[in-house]
Amino acid sequence: MSDARARTRSGLIALAAALATTGALLGGPGAAADDGQRARAQDVWVSPHGHDDAPGTAHRPVRTLDRARQLVRSRTAHLTADLTVHLGPGTFRLDHPLALDAADSGGNGHTVVWQGTGSTVLSGGARVTRWRPAPDHPGLWSAPAPQGLDNTRQLYVDGVRAERAAGALPVTLTRTDTGYTASADTLAHWRNPADLEFVYTGGTGVFNARTYGLGGWTEPRCPVAAVHGTEITMAQPCWDNSTKRAVFPDNPGRTVNMVGPGSLTEHAQPAYLENAFELLTQPGQWYLDRTERTVYYRPRPGEDLTDDGTDVEAPVLQQLVTAAGTAQAPVHDLAFRGLRFEYATWLTPSTPEGFSEIQAGYTLTGPNGYATEGLCGYAQGGSCPYGAWTKEPGNVSVQHGQRVEFSGDVFTHLGAAGLELGDGAQQSTVRDDVFTDISGNGVEVGGTDVTDPATAADITRDNLVTDNHLYALPVEFRGGVAVLNGYSRHDTISHNQIDHIPYTAISLGWGGWPDKIKHPATPNYSHDNEVSDNLIHDHMQVLDDGAGIYTQGLTGSSLADGEKVTGNVIHDQWGIGKAVYTDNGCTYETVAGNVMYGVSFADVASRHTDYRDALGNNDPTLISGNWWEEGTPDGDNKGLVTRDNHLLADPSDAPDDVVAAAGVEPGHRWVLDVRTAEPAVPAAPLRVGTFAADGAVYATWSPAYVDHGSPVESYRLTATGGGRSVTAEVSAEDFARTGYGVVPGLADGTAYTVTVTARNDRGRGAESVPAAPVTPTTGGGAQPAAITGVTGYASAGAVSLHWAVPESTGDTPVIGYTVTASDGRTIAVTGRDALDTQPARKAMFRVVDGLEPGTTYTFTVAAVTATGTGPVGTATVTTPAS
Structure with a gap:
């Protein structure tokens, strides 16, 4: 282990010890921190250095989680107290998930607690060793793929995520039914062209950055199936699911799923390419050559792969823990405390399924997905219920779980969603946890399946997500969200801090899209959900058309039992969206007592017609008592009631009690100090767009929201053209204020491309993918129009x-x-x-x-x-x- 990694680990061990001493590590029944807790004969001890022939006592622990599970099963029938599985410090390297079912549950009113130390790691990774300089490629290193590593989408160096090799298109593409025709056969000569993945980043198209994707809130990905000469064949079914989405015959501009366009923009090129040996040009990038079974990596400055202490991890497993019950036999009364869940991947996007995104990480899948998936009642053969698309899996997953607790845990270095509490999640708790460096959604609760309310065990209800810190995620599937809650009852999302995220922070509800064709929202069982006292900032860092808190669909049967969004503080949004976004079909929402500022477009929006009848009213919504900059006056717009809100002239004018109450509560704020790796240079900025003026190029970009533990201090713009490069430095403060930077001193009539790098106190990160070329001209362009x-x-x-x-x-x-x-x-x-x-x-x-x-x-x-x-x-x- 490197010194940096060791310092991070030892710091977490010290933190866990301090928490155990004070009882702050969630001293519920069975927690190691309980005052007066004594070891019980029924408890089980596990250590990475134990032996499975041992009895599992404190002095003779077992080694594997499977053996611990066997011992637990033999002891749960007659519990008279909580049973604790004491997992010692260190890393448990798993070759398969810890699979629990109803038989592994607590009983007699007691809980089975899987208790870690704060430095107990459940890892699905394999260590990559024996690094050597790659012949004929200066600065590039290689190592044999470890046993069992057939594919992965992530690599980590001393706990810092390396960037999958990415770069700009070297050719121009023309769309065909099966893919593209390229302007040259360049890609056909690359080492493994069928490994390529095309990424389509959504957005509003600032400056000359074209709009890609399937809506400004998406970042779909499709693999390449084959390249022959200039003909590029895209993988199926990803290509059809992304280009042939069913549309209404009498309304060709409207897809039957009613979310976004029916096809990737006709004339758009992919935003960038990913996963090719030839793209390994920037420090911190990696590539797995599956044919050669070789991992390639270009080290960042200061990284020494000759040091055996450098920890390079490649995730192998796709799940670490599964607790899978059924409606008839739910898993129940389980707790996971003081654990670190690390190094799991998700390989579906690397298969021909790809990642054909709809919204919030949901995708279309299957060979007929574009024509049938989730299109119940609106397309022939449409699967039911309407809007039930494919959700990201959780690297830690609970299905039909009752009274399942995750507390004092860290979810990091993960490749899918971090934690999934699936359909039938009831009375479960996610508390005092840290979620960061996760490819997809942070926490998923429930889903999109409108279950018959008579089937009580299938309903998602009475869950609590509180006092967690979620930040710098998602980092791969950027249209995802920090907390996703589907259809549910009596769920509470409260006192969390969510910051530095590419899209929406909290997303709730589902099924409201039919209002786009003047139909009512999909009926569902949701009511009495609460989103309160959260602190959300620096959100919407990459994508658009989202919010700090986004909600849609029916939230109840009246304002009394509808969703409540109260006491949240939301500020410093980057992309276009809202602080609180009441989208399609959002009915019976109360937005009250929130503080909102520094938001693009609107603080609370938007108005939607209530199509449950023909009266022409708006969806009943109450917006009251907020402190905001929008300033909309009081009124009753056909059921959309706005009253008693306060114009916020300066953030310091917000009421102290609301601001103080938002975010992680005192006594739990240690989660804000937990880091999962030593600080490193920032990730590369995204979505660079430019335009040319007289003797200059203006550029804008998405901030480097993954700063790797050290705030970005400045950005460097490099304009290259006419055989020379010109740079300009922009402080992070100035960029936040203006939203752009300028490279002056350029030659008119010369085409320039621009790249951007971010710098923090650890150094300068990798270059962005370059913007499309632009050419400064004398005079610079037209005068602006009147306001x-x-x-x-x-x-x-x-x-x-x-x-x-x-x-x-x-x-x-x-x-x-x-x-x-x-x-x-x-x-x-x-x-x-x-x-x-x-x-x-x-x-x-x-x-x-x-x-x-x-x-x-x-x-x-x-x-x-x-x-x-x-x-x-x-x-x-x-x-x-x-």
């Missing part, structure tokens, strides 16, 4: 100023706005929303504070481009008397 639709919603001392985004000005898009007030102030409006709202045609708003009560003000707004400032729009607003 229209300026209006303001005022409080006694501030106004929320709103305006319509002007038409695109071609090759010089809007980069900001200038607001002037009649009191003599001029305010520069910049930020990512100033860039994103133009191609998305969304409105802008900003709060202007420092106003006098009972005073009339005139405001003007003008758009700013690299070429100049356009004509103004004007509004006159009178502040109310205090």
Whole structure:
């Protein structure tokens, strides 16, 4: 083990010991931290250094989890107290999942506790050793694939995820029915072209970054099946599921699944390629040559693979723990405490199924998925219920589990969803856990199967997700979310901190899409769910059309039992979306007492017609008592009630008690200090878009939200063209303020590509995939259009100023706005929303504070481009008397 890895481990051991001393490691029944806890004869001890012929006592522990499970089964019939399986420190390397069922449950009112030390690792990985410099490839290293490693999608070096080899397309592609025709046969000459994966990143298309994917909230992936000359055949069924989604015959623009387009954008190229030896150009990238059974890696600065202490791990298993009950025989009364779940992968996206995303990590699968999956009642042969698509599996999974607890655990270095509490999850708890460095969703509760409520054992209900820290995830399937809750009753998601994520933080509900064709949402059994007192920030870092808290579909039968979103603090969103997004069919939602600021497009939205009858009302929704920048006045818009909200002129004006209560509670905040590896250089930025001006190139990009434990300090832009490269440095603070950077001193008439790297105190990370080339021209482009639709919603001392985004000005898009007030102030409006709202045609708003009560003000707004400032729009607003 390297010194860095050892320091991280020893720090966690010390933390676990401190928690055990204070009883903070969830001292429920059977926990090792209970005061006065004494070892019981029924308990089982396990150590990586034990022996399965031993009796499983404290002094003679067994070695494997399977043997421990056998001993537990022999002792559960007559429990008089909780039975604890004491898992010692160190790594348990699993060659198959720990599989539990109803027979492994607690009984007689007592729990079977699988108790770790905080440094107990359940690993599905294989260590990669015997590294040597790769011949004829300076800077590249190779090692034989360990036994059992036939495929994987992840590699970790001293606990830091390496980046799967990725890069830009070396050719131009033209779509065909079966794939593409390339402009040259370049890919056919690569080492293993059938290993290639095409990635289609969704987005709004800021600057010249084209919109890929199957909606701005998605990042689908399809493998290549074969390359012959210039003909590229894509893998099936991924290709059909991503390009032939069923559409309504009388409405060809509307897919029958009603979520996103029916096909990958016709003229779009993949955003980038992944998984090829030829793409191994950046430090920190890796590739597994399955034919040669060789792992290749290009070390980051300071990494020494000749050191036997360097820990390189390749995940092999796809699941670490499965607790699988049935409706008739649920698994129950289990607890997993103080454990680290690490190094599991998920291989379905590497098969011809690929990853044909719909939303929130759900995909279409099977050879007829595009025509039938989840299309009940709307397509011939459609499977039921409507909207029941394929969910990501959990690397740790519970199906039909009652009173199952995960507490004081760490879920990290995982390749699917971290933890899945599937259909029939009841009275289960996810508390005081850390979720990070996970490829897909963090926590999944329930699903999309509308079970007959009479089948009580299948209903998801009464689950608690609280006091967890979820951050820097998903890192591979970026359309996923931190906490996903499907159909359920009485579930509570509360006091979590969720930060630095590529898309939505918390997503609830399902089945609301039929309102797009004026049908009511899919009936379901959900009611009385609560999302309260969470702290969410730095979300929507890559994708668009999401939220801090996203919800849709029927949430109950009235406002009394509908979903409650209360007391959350949500701020500093990057992409286009909302703080709280009430999407299709969202009915009986209450959004109250939240603090929301620094959000693109809207704080709470949106309005939807209630199609359960023909009255033309809106879905009943109550938005009250929030502190927000949106400033929408009180009103009752056909059932969409807005009242008693407060205009937030400055974040410091938010009520102290709401801010203090949001996020992880005192006594549990140690989860905010847990890290799973020593700090390292940041990941490469994503979605670089550019446009050219006179003698300069402007660039924007998605932040390096995976900073590997050390905040990003700056970004470097490198513009390459005409035989030279020009760089510019942008501080992270300036980038957050403006949303872009500029490379000046370029030659007009020369085409340039731009890459971006991120730097923290550990050094500079890998280069991004380059943006498409752009060419600076003398004069720089057209002047911006005039601003229209300026209006303001005022409080006694501030106004929320709103305006319509002007038409695109071609090759010089809007980069900001200038607001002037009649009191003599001029305010520069910049930020990512100033860039994103133009191609998305969304409105802008900003709060202007420092106003006098009972005073009339005139405001003007003008758009700013690299070429100049356009004509103004004007509004006159009178502040109310205090």
